[in-house]
Amino acid sequence: MSAVATVAKGSPLAIICGSGSLPFAVADAATNSGRSVILFAIRGAADAERVAKYPHKWGSVGQFGRLQRMLNDAGCRDVVFIGGLVRPALWQLRLDFKTLTLLPRLAAAFRGGDNHLLSGVGDIFERNGFHLLGAHEVAPEILVPEGPLGKTKPSERDREDIETGLGYLRAAGPYDVGQAVVVSGRHVLAVEAVEGTDRMLARVAELRAAGRIPSAAGTGVLVKAPKPEQDRRFDLPSIGPQTVASVVKAGLAGLAIIAGETIVADPAEVAAAADRADIFVVGMKPGTTR
Amino acid sequence: MSAVATVAKGSPLAIICGSGSLPFAVADAATNSGRSVILFAIRGAADAERVAKYPHKWGSVGQFGRLQRMLNDAGCRDVVFIGGLVRPALWQLRLDFKTLTLLPRLAAAFRGGDNHLLSGVGDIFERNGFHLLGAHEVAPEILVPEGPLGKTKPSERDREDIETGLGYLRAAGPYDVGQAVVVSGRHVLAVEAVEGTDRMLARVAELRAAGRIPSAAGTGVLVKAPKPEQDRRFDLPSIGPQTVASVVKAGLAGLAIIAGETIVADPAEVAAAADRADIFVVGMKPGTTR
Numbered sequence: 001m002s003a004v005a006t007v008a009k010g011s012p013l014a015i016i017c018g019s020g021s022l023p024f025a026v027a028d029a030a031t032n033s034g035r036s037v038i039l040f041a042i043r044g045a046a047d048a049e050r051v052a053k054y055p056h057k058w059g060s061v062g063q064f065g066r067l068q069r070m071l072n073d074a075g076c077r078d079v080v081f082i083g084g085l086v087r088p089a090l091w092q093l094r095l096d097f098k099t100l101t102l103l104p105r106l107a108a109a110f111r112g113g114d115n116h117l118l119s120g121v122g123d124i125f126e127r128n129g130f131h132l133l134g135a136h137e138v139a140p141e142i143l144v145p146e147g148p149l150g151k152t153k154p155s156e157r158d159r160e161d162i163e164t165g166l167g168y169l170r171a172a173g174p175y176d177v178g179q180a181v182v183v184s185g186r187h188v189l190a191v192e193a194v195e196g197t198d199r200m201l202a203r204v205a206e207l208r209a210a211g212r213i214p215s216a217a218g219t220g221v222l223v224k225a226p227k228p229e230q231d232r233r234f235d236l237p238s239i240g241p242q243t244v245a246s247v248v249k250a251g252l253a254g255l256a257i258i259a260g261e262t263i264v265a266d267p268a269e270v271a272a273a274a275d276r277a278d279i280f281v282v283g284m285k286p287g288t289t290r
Numbered sequence: 291m292s293a294v295a296t297v298a299k300g301s302p303l304a305i306i307c308g309s310g311s312l313p314f315a316v317a318d319a320a321t322n323s324g325r326s327v328i329l330f331a332i333r334g335a336a337d338a339e340r341v342a343k344y345p346h347k348w349g350s351v352g353q354f355g356r357l358q359r360m361l362n363d364a365g366c367r368d369v370v371f372i373g374g375l376v377r378p379a380l381w382q383l384r385l386d387f388k389t390l391t392l393l394p395r396l397a398a399a400f401r402g403g404d405n406h407l408l409s410g411v412g413d414i415f416e417r418n419g420f421h422l423l424g425a426h427e428v429a430p431e432i433l434v435p436e437g438p439l440g441k442t443k444p445s446e447r448d449r450e451d452i453e454t455g456l457g458y459l460r461a462a463g464p465y466d467v468g469q470a471v472v473v474s475g476r477h478v479l480a481v482e483a484v485e486g487t488d489r490m491l492a493r494v495a496e497l498r499a500a501g502r503i504p505s506a507a508g509t510g511v512l513v514k515a516p517k518p519e520q521d522r523r524f525d526l527p528s529i530g531p532q533t534v535a536s537v538v539k540a541g542l543a544g545l546a547i548i549a550g551e552t553i554v555a556d557p558a559e560v561a562a563a564a565d566r567a568d569i570f571v572v573g574m575k576p577g578t579t580r
Contacts, residue, residue, distance in 0.1 A: 168465040175458040177478045188467045191481035194497055203493075207484055 012036040013138060014076035014130075016067075017056075018083025019045040021265045022135070022142070022238055026082050027054055029139030038074050040067060045083065068128060079125060082135045135263060136236060144239070146259040149267065149281040150274035154254055158221050158280065160186055162256045163289045165223025173228035179237045182252065184220030189213060197224065201246035208251050217251035224257045240265035244273040244281065254280030261286060302326040303428060304366035304420075306357075307346075308373025309335040311555045312425070312432070312528055316372050317344055319429030328364050330357060335373065358418060369415060372425045425553060426526060434529070436549040439557065439571040440564035444544055448511050448570065450476055452546045453579045455513025463518035469527045472542065474510030479503060487514065491536035498541050507541035514547045530555035534563040534571065544570030551576060 013030050017023040017039045023046065027037045039056035041048070051058075057070050071079065125132050136143050148154075154162065161183040168181050168188055178192030182204050189207070192200040201222065207213050213220075224237045239257055247255050254274070257264075262283070264270055274281045303320050307313040307329045313336065317327045329336070329346035341348075347360050361369065415422050426433050438444075444452065451473040458471050458478055468482030472494050479497070482490040491512065497503050503510075514527045529547060537545050544564070552573070554560055564571045 164465065168462065168467070171461050171465065172458065172481075175454065175461060175478050177458070177481060182483075188465050188483050190483045190485070191462075191467060193472075193478050193480045194502055195480070195493060199493075203485060203489075212484055 011075050011077050012038050012055075013133075014071055014074070014079045015039050016079060016081045017041045017046045017051065018081075019047065020083050020238075021047075021050075021240065022263060023083040024050050024054075025142050025263075025265050026080060026135045026139045029141055033139075035138070038076060040070065042083075064124070071130065077129070077131050078133055078138075079130045080133050080135050080138055134236065136260075142263050142265075143260050144257050144262040144264045144267075144283040146283045146285050149264070149283065150271040150279075152254065152274060152278055152280040154221070154256070154280045154282050157185075157219070158253050158256075159290045161221040162223055162282075162284065164188070165221060165256070166225060166284070166289045169223065169225050170228065176227060179227060180222060180224040182220060182222055182250065184213070184215040184252075187215070189220065197222070197243065198246050201243075201250045201252075204250040204252070205246075213251075218253055220250075220252040222247050222250070222252055222255040224255065224262065226258065226261050236261060236263050238263040238265060239270065239281070241269045241273050244270055244277065244279065247279060248277045252279065254282065256282050256284055258286050259283030301365050301367050302328050302345075303423075304361055304364070304369045305329050306369060306371045307331045307336045307341065308371070309337065310373050310528075311337075311340075311530065312553055313373040314340050314344075315432050315553075315555050316370060316425045316429045319431055323429075325428070328366060330360065332373075354414070361420065367419070367421050368423055368428075369420045370423050370425050370428055424526065426550075432553050432555075433550050434547050434552040434554045434557075434573040436573045436575050439554070439573065440561040442544065442564060442568055442570040444511070444546065444570045444572050447475075447509070448543050448546075449580045451511040452513055452572075452574065454478070455511060455546070456515060456574070456579045459513065459515050460518065466517060469517060470512060470514040472510060472512055472540065474503070474505040474542075477505070479510065487512070487533065488536050491533075491540045494540040494542070495536075503541075508543055510540075510542040512537050512540070512542055512545040514545065514552065516548065516551050526551060526553050528553040528555060529560065529571070531559045531563050534560055534567065534569065537569060538567045542569065544572065546572050546574055548576050549573030 013035050015023055015027055015030075015037055023039065027039060030037050037054065039046070039051055039054045041051040041056050041058050043058055043060045057074075059067050059070065122132050164186045165181045165183040165188075168183070168191075169179070172191070178194075178196075178200070180192040180197045180200060181188055182190040182200065190200050190204050204213065208217065222243075224239065226237055237257060239255065239262060243255065270281060303325050305313055305317055305320075305327055313329065317329060320327050327344065329341055329344045331338070331341040331346050331348050333348055333350045347364075349357050349360065412422050454476045455471045455473040455478075458473070458481075459469070462481070468484075468486075468490075470482040470487045470490060471478055472480040472490065480490050480494050494503065498507065512533075514529065516527055527547060529545065529552060533545065560571060
């Protein structure tokens with residue numbers, strides 16, 4: 001145990017809070033396990049109405065100095081990043097002085113793709129005496145378990161598509177592309193990069209409507225997995241009811257994620273939505289491909 | 291020389307003609323080299339107005355028996371496939387009898403992604419006594435030469451992006467994904483799969499307009515290369531003035547293709563459009579990455 005971790009015991013957990021419902025799932029899970037939490041909500045990203053129900057402070061991206069002061073004032077050492085955050089252009093930020101002094105290292109992190117950026121930001125927090133935790137470490141119950149989440153199971157054909165998808169993601173991993181791919185009949189239909197999973201699935205839905213997808217509706221799989229080099233403290237893949245809705249609109253048979261390495265917002269609702277649409281949502285054992 | 295190739299000498303070249311202007315560039319090049327041509331235009335794909343200026347016949351996808359009769363009637367042995375063709379769903383086809391007898395092999399080809407499909411179709415032509423040629427074999431002057439096509443050259447930063455893009459395409463090659471990728475600051479911004487190059491570039495333009503691209507406008511490269519396993523008789527990557535326009539709209543610095551393995555429609559207009567927009571269009575030596 002490091003000195004930081006010892007100090008952190010009993011201190012409130014800081015949740016740096018982006019968009020979506022995951023920050024609140026993490027906050028609730030940590031609270032249920034007996035830990036107090038403070039949300040540091042990111043302006044323009046976090047859901048203000050829901051933030052208001054928790055102890056919270058507001059801040060902007062690029063104001064590391066201000067954030068550091070707020071964290072110290074609140075006595076926080078353990079920090080979790082969670083929720084969506086569109087990576088802003090550097091010149092769109094109103095940087096505070098502390099952030100300016102960090103700029104050379106941030107700029108280097110920015111050049112190398114998402115993994116490098118996030119690891120770079122993580123290092124900066126650690127060097128400033130904070131302890132950066134993954135959401136899965138403070139709220140393990142938000143992780144996808146192994147096996148199907150609802151009643152539907154992947155078919156043999158679906159398992160072949162999952163295998164192809166995981167193989168592709170592994171091969172593309174060193175290039176720090178997206179975390180997700182759509183495969184049907186072992187044929188890669190779409191690859192996620194900067195646009196994100198929902199926009200990629202919307203593209204598949206459009207291509208299908210335009211007759212550009214050769215396989216029948218109700219076949220094909222969304223496969224989502226962490227990048228091999230990904231800093232799991234930041235950016236585990238996540239799914240929620242919205243993902244199920246997008247998979248249904250794209251006309252796919254289901255979706256596969258990695259058990260223990262994927263966050264699920266609202267698992268009961270995900271399972272219910274999958275059952276209503278008769279699609280599968282399956283947590284794959286890490287290291288397997290089928 | 292096979293018997294087929296001997297018979298083919300002096301017989302008209304059959305150009306199976308999809309969408310876009312490439313079929314006409316090939317037809318003109320073959321005609322200029324002293325060979326007679328007949329266009330077999332694909333209904334719903336080929337440009338009817340331009341087809342009308344050449345000796346031609348119309349046919350539909352899935353009517354292999356009819357095509358075979360037309361080719362034999364015209365005394366054609368050498369066949370070139372060229373131009374865009376959206377892969378149709380099997381059930382959208384009105385298949386003739388000959389095609390029905392080929393269905394088991396076509397269905398097997400359909401399952402394995404584009405490369406397998408095209409190689410499968412190629413084998414069927416060869417087994418039926420035709421000689422399938424690549425467009426580059428009958429019209430080598432339509433291939434991109436080495437070096438910049440216009441006045442602008444890639445910068446050192448652009449060359450790093452080209453290296454990353456070619457590396458990515460090589461890594462993803464076994465998965466038979468698309469032929470193109472957009473890279474900026476060594477970060478993969480978009481990957482082409484079923485949607486095609488123009489739609490991928492439109493996506494980059496939209497993401498940039500939405501502030502989702504962290505690098506400045508005027509940086510980043512479209513990199514396009516044949517898939518490693520690709521049957522080059524069918525589906526060499528191609529660029530034209532439209533590609534340059536899409537690269538400009540996406541706010542990129544330029545585009546890189548492989549010399550001798552990429553077809554360029556209207557090279558003079560491509561160079562002029564690149565010069566007007568001050569972007570580079572560079573033919574990379576095959577096997578190099580920078």
